Amino acid sequence: MLSSPTRFVRRLLAAGAVLTLAVGLTGAAPAVASGDDGSQPLPGYTISNPPLAPLVVGGTPTTVRQGVHRHAGYIIEIPPKWNGELVMWAHGYRGQTTVLSPETPGFGLRQRLLEQGYAWAASSYTTNGFDIRSGVVSTRELADFFTATVRRPQRTYLSGVSMGGYIIGRSLEQYPGRYDGGLPMCGVMGDHQLLDFFLDYNLVAQALAGVRAYPTPPDYLSNAVPRIQVALGLAGLTPTGPDTTNERGKQLRDITINRSGGPRPGAAASFAVWKDFLFAISTTSGGGSPAQRPGQLATNLLTRYSPNSPVNVNAGVQRVAPENLWQRLSPTLTEVPRIAGRPTAPVLSLHNLGDLFVPFSMEQAYARDVAWHGRSRLVVQRAVRAAQHCEFSPAEAGAAWDDLVSWVRTGSRPAGDRVTDPQAVAAPDFGCRFSDRSAYAAGAGTRRLYAECP
Structure with missing residues (x-):
């Protein structure tokens, strides 16, 4: 489940109107050349x-x-x-x-x-x-x-x-x-909590494995991730096979289950289905705009992870502030807006x-x-x-x-x-x-x- 501090952050972000942005709620369509009738795609x-x-x-x-x-x-x-x-x-x-x-x-x-x-x-x-x-x-x-x-x-x-x-x-x-x-x-x-979830998975896995790799380097998937998987016993884990995770791997699974909706039917099997993909979805490069790189809006500054043992993740996990704070706080129709x-x-x-x-x-x-x-x-x-x-x-x-x-x-x-x-x-x-x-x-x-x- 989402922790109370995280809900607090959401309430705080929901108060983004304190920015007193004069642009209001109306979103703008992409700028086009004068006289363009819209019958062609954008450049x-x-x-x-x-x-x-x-x-x-x-x-x-x-x-x-x-x-x-x-x-x-x-x-x-x-x-x-x-x-x-x-x-x-x-x-x-x-x-x-x-x-x-x-x-x-x-x-x-x-x-x-x-x-x-x-x-x-x-x-x-x-x-x-x-x-x-x-x-x-x-x-x-x-x-x-x-x-x-x-x-x-x-x-x-x-x-x-x-x-x-x-x-x-x-x-x-x-x-x-x-x-x-x-x-x-x-x-x-x-x-934005979707982006926070992707960030959570990678930072928690890194903290549990003792592999610090954020911002993600170019060889993240070929170098850091295999080392994380071996350290946590994830490499051979399948939805219907034996549980290969060690204590730290089980902690990652339990934290992921809690962050994705809490204990529920099929949660352990679904973790095995998605464990590799959740590494692949994380990147800190790829473009300047939030539409090209939405992860720049993610944060875990006040997130509390549970369970917090055998590793004290809350004390040791890397904390990341949103790179693009304006877009995260804005009430306007941005590329990656709030609901x-x-x-x-x-x-x-x-x-x-x-x-x-x-x-x-x-x-x-x-x-x-x-x-x-x-x-x-x-x-x-x-x-x-x-x-x-x-x-x-x-x-x-x-x-x-x-x-x-x-x-x-x-x-x-x-x-x-x-x-x-x-x-x-x-x-x-x-x-x-x-x-x-x-x-x-x-x-x-x-x-x-x-x-x-x-």
Whole structure:
């Protein structure tokens, strides 16, 4: 779980308005040359948007529109019998590549939406990298473009994955009243705390192994990390094999579990799934902007790690201040902004219990922030028993979508999991309520790392 000092830091950062920044909450789109009509990507980027074949709904093909708007590629698809409502799809992180591409809704949602009468639209955003501002602005601009070229929707929903969840969380605060509901899946709902988690893992592992390697050197993965893995007994650890960790390796695992959501079903196996990746994700080089190198916003200055034995990690771990303090504190729509916890429409989120790329603690952080602002009535969160990132079945995503729509239309809040209750999260059957039993029966993905639900 996130420690009290860390929550204090978050409260402190939430008070970033004391900076009295005059720029307000409105984010700026990327600067472009005078007279640019936005029909081309920004300099340095290309757009890949091959023709998308229409689906057939009720014997009639859908209408697909594709193109470039405000420097971002887009896809719009409208069913033959449109119900007048629109779903904006927000894609996840694409790395630092220079090729922009929109994507279709995943987990069977494209077919489901169209069969239910919804139109959908997806933007490539104007940039790649961890650029939340680009995603928030590009998604809004495409929604406005839909209104201008098709018709104003009666309702507009947001749905998406991973970094797209970050975009959804911020969009609902950036444009109050613009969207009617949000379905973030495996989303970065805890904003900067994701970056803190990556920093935590590497600094704690280094402290336990006695290998100081921060800032990370160029040979971090080929030199320092192998020495850390051997020192902690991580090198031969697998999700289904024997436990090769020594005392210090077990301490790293326990600290990682606590920092990623607390004791919960499948936590030890998920650590084995992700232990190597969490070294690979850490870098202190690669670009000047937060979108290119988001780790510059991370900090562990006041973080308290638990358990703190057999090694006194809290006394010996390297402490790191955020390199870019202004962007960490700013309430504005920056490249890597804060999500304050003030949703302006119903939010139903899905998250995998064992995901350590975007850990389950993201949901807990969001729930606490939302509660802090008295808006818990607008958020429902569900845990799914799987260990990969965004590992959802069509049944899980489809049920969440249907429940969100029903909530928006009727006002009847659907059921969810108690993600901030440590006892509930640690219970052996936590996550069973909304996990797809047929996916478990089929042995899909990492489902069998969990005990069968009763």
